[in-house]
Amino acid sequence: MLPVCLTAFASPLLIMAGLGVASGVLLTVAAHIFHIDVDPKVTEVREALPGANCGVCGFAGCDAYAEAVAGGRADVDRCIPGGVGAANALAQIMGVDAGDAGPAMVARVRCQGDVGLAREKYIYTGIDDCFAAVQIFDGHKACAAGCLGHGTCVEACPFGAISIVNQIAVIDEEACKACGRCIKACPKQLIVMVERRQRVMVLCNSDDRGNVVRANCDTGCIGCTRCVRACEHGAISMQGALAVIDYDKCVNCKACVEVCPTHAIRDFDAPPVNREKAAAKAGAAKAKAGA
């Protein structure tokens, strides 16, 4: 009886063990034969990442991001699941400063023309999606550059940083991780990434002439060039009828914020532009024109 038991146990054990060993040897040999010299930094960086392959960093996966970081083509703080820990580990490997806990960049919407301030061209009742709305005569806003406010960017944001306030998109600076997904989600190309330390920004993307902007919106840039003259650092220039701030020269003195008649330039250290103020001013101007 004993030998039968032995063979009944031994042969399956031997076969499975043999298969396991054979596979192991095959893979070891293959790893040696097909060895590729990978930059040791790539491996190190890759091991410091969580490996979720979520793509929030903007790359195809952890491997692609690790390659970009090791090649110096990407910042070390792009991995959101890894958080501060991963950013510091990557900074140590790469020998750079991780900086603050938060990302250095932030997304901003270049439009403040909400439902009370900007005029509509027609009443849109279609699918609640900016790409759908933009198909019909470039969207329902009278201003061709304006935010349509259907929240396509809200859905694109993995961090819930964007909300629709008074029918335009507003980004919460604290929650924004600068992943850049909203930029791709905006059919009007209204969202841009700027450095967090830049506190003033022209929140209008319309290069229409002043009278056209005035007719469409109470808080658009009308190209009056007052900010250009107010800026002591020569940081503001006109691109057509739209004021553009050169952030290499801007020192956040906020002189331009004070002089802008339509509050198109916003100070990000203060609460959002006073809607009532802009609306009242526009109302007064209209009354004057009427009289």
Place this chain on the structure above:
Amino acid sequence: MIGNILTAFITAVFIDNVVLARFLGICPFLGVSQSTKTAASMGAAVVFVMTLASAATWGIQQILDAFGLGYLQTLAFILVIAALVQFVELFIRKASDALYRALGVYLPLITTNCAVLGICIVNIQAKLGFVDSILNGAFAGAGFAVAIVLFSGIQIRMQESDIPEALKGFPSALIAASLVSLAFFGFQGMKL
């Protein structure tokens, strides 16, 4: 001969589709079908792995049968398929960077995929020969590719549409998948 191969092809792709009729490999079918491009790459990787795995497991089954150890089939197949896929990944990575980027990154995802194992076991149960096993593996993989590419089109359409909140994402994907499966059941009545 060619008629037989054609019959086997139509059977594997349409009548006994690995995803839509056998319900194997649902996980990558639902997970990697968000865009048609990745779905096609995934399909290609599955064709590749199923073909290789069918060949390898046919040999393993001969060894197991010789010792009367047919019951070790599942264990042995999982081990062999996993090792094989890892080996192929190493090889592709060395051989061609372009091919690795197009195909290689999907290989680890299907290392222990149930569709691959399932088709290998089906091959054995149907008592197919070596060549027939390989062909059946390739055709079943093609069936998976057809299913996932078709479904990715539906997924893209669903991303654009206004779906009730409760059904967004996975629930609606499952409903759509069952409808596609139902459509494929129409092929069951075909006489070849």
